Structure formats: structure tokens, C-alpha cells
Amino acid sequence: MSEINKNLHQERKSYDQSTLRIHMVDNDPIKQFDQWYCEAESFGDFEANAMVISTVSMDGRPSSRVVLLKEYSNEGLIFFSNYDSRKGREIAANNAVSVLFFYEQMQRQIRIDGRVEKISEKASEDYFKTRPIESQYGAMVSQQSHPLASKDELEKEFQSILNSNKKPQRPKHWGGYILKPSYFEFWQGRPNRLHDRIYYSFEKKSWNKGILSP
Numbered sequence: 001m002s003e004i005n006k007n008l009h010q011e012r013k014s015y016d017q018s019t020l021r022i023h024m025v026d027n028d029p030i031k032q033f034d035q036w037y038c039e040a041e042s043f044g045d046f047e048a049n050a051m052v053i054s055t056v057s058m059d060g061r062p063s064s065r066v067v068l069l070k071e072y073s074n075e076g077l078i079f080f081s082n083y084d085s086r087k088g089r090e091i092a093a094n095n096a097v098s099v100l101f102f103y104e105q106m107q108r109q110i111r112i113d114g115r116v117e118k119i120s121e122k123a124s125e126d127y128f129k130t131r132p133i134e135s136q137y138g139a140m141v142s143q144q145s146h147p148l149a150s151k152d153e154l155e156k157e158f159q160s161i162l163n164s165n166k167k168p169q170r171p172k173h174w175g176g177y178i179l180k181p182s183y184f185e186f187w188q189g190r191p192n193r194l195h196d197r198i199y200y201s202f203e204k205k206s207w208n209k210g211i212l213s214p
């Protein structure tokens, strides 16, 4: 077996696209998020709504994966998943999560921490119906995160439910979560690793903001 030993020490990029100073940001972090999100959306051909969400298991082990942000407002950020998946089980035990958006092309990162709750059954139902019918069937046949005996078997099950013309039904274990933020951080890459970092934390019923050392 060949040995792999790769050195990435020379992989260096200078960040100099824009700046983020405290006088430039909104007092309301969700408005600031909205501004950066809209800029990312119009910047280019990437999924601006893809976010890494980290959860922590009962025995304190963190895990991360990408999910898609589907709605945001002053109330929080909404995404959809399988409540029986690994993330779903971890959230049920500990609803503190951390979310990360990495906008590489813009040399930006947004971090959001908070707690998640399930959204109402009706809101999950309403969104489920807007999904392409194939995705609805997909959610019906997938026991997300559970070991699978055979991928071919799953594909067969999917084809047979698709061919049956049976009306898709949202599984009870599939639905939305809302992340209620208590912390935001906006990071803009700067030359010489002297990056701009602005944080907001929710204390005593209001948002306080400040600057962090890079």
C-alpha cells in the first residue's frame, strides 16, 4: 500500500475583497444576515442557502453535515430533515446547535448558534407538498442515517412507490426545524490574516455587538 503524506503548507491565499467594520453593520443581526445572504445569492452560481449544521450527541460528540436553509425571518432560520436521522436524534437530546455558512467566493463566513425546535405539523405539511413529487416519495422510503442492507433494494422500493401513483404522504418523522439564534458572527477575510470579525450576542432581551480579534 502506498503511503500518503501530503504537505499543504504552501497553499496560501490572500483575502482582500472587502472589509467589515463595526460602523458598517446593522444593529439587527438578522438584517445583517439578510444583507450578506442576498449578496451571496446574487454573487454567483453556488448554493447560498447551504449551511453546515453541527449537533452534539448525548455523550458530547459533535457531528456536522450540510442542510439547506429554506426560510428565515426575525423568528429564526428554518430547515427540513428527518427527525429520526442522526441529527434528529441528537437534537432531541440536546437542541443547542451551531450553523455555518462559508461563502468562499466572497471570502466570508457566517456563524450562528442557538437552539432548535420543531415547527408545527401544518407548516411541515405545507412545505412537504411544495417539494417535487419524487422528493416526497424519496422522503417516504428513506430511513435517513440508518444502515441500509442494499441500495438496489431502496431504489426498487422507490420505483415501485413512484409507479403506484399513490398520493405521497409526509412521514411523521419528516419535518422542519426552526433555529432560534442567540449568537451571530460575521467574518470577512482580510490581508495578513487580520480578518474582520463582528459578533452579536443576545443578552438581557437585546442584541449586543462587538469586534473579535482575528
Ligand SMILES: Cc1cc2nc3c(=O)[nH]c(=O)nc-3n(C[C@H](O)[C@H](O)[C@H](O)COP(=O)(O)O)c2cc1C
Pocket: 047, 050, 063, 064, 065, 066, 067, 068, 069, 079, 080, 081, 082, 085, 086, 087, 088, 144, 145
Ligand atoms: C448541498 C447539500 C444539501 C443538503 N440538504 C439537506 C437538507 O436540507 N436536509 C437534510 O436532512 N439533509 C440534507 N443534506 C444531506 C445531509 O448533509 C446529511 O447527509 C443527512 O441529512 C444525514 O445526516 P445525519 O446522518 O447527520 O442526520 C444535504 C447535503 C448536501 C451536500
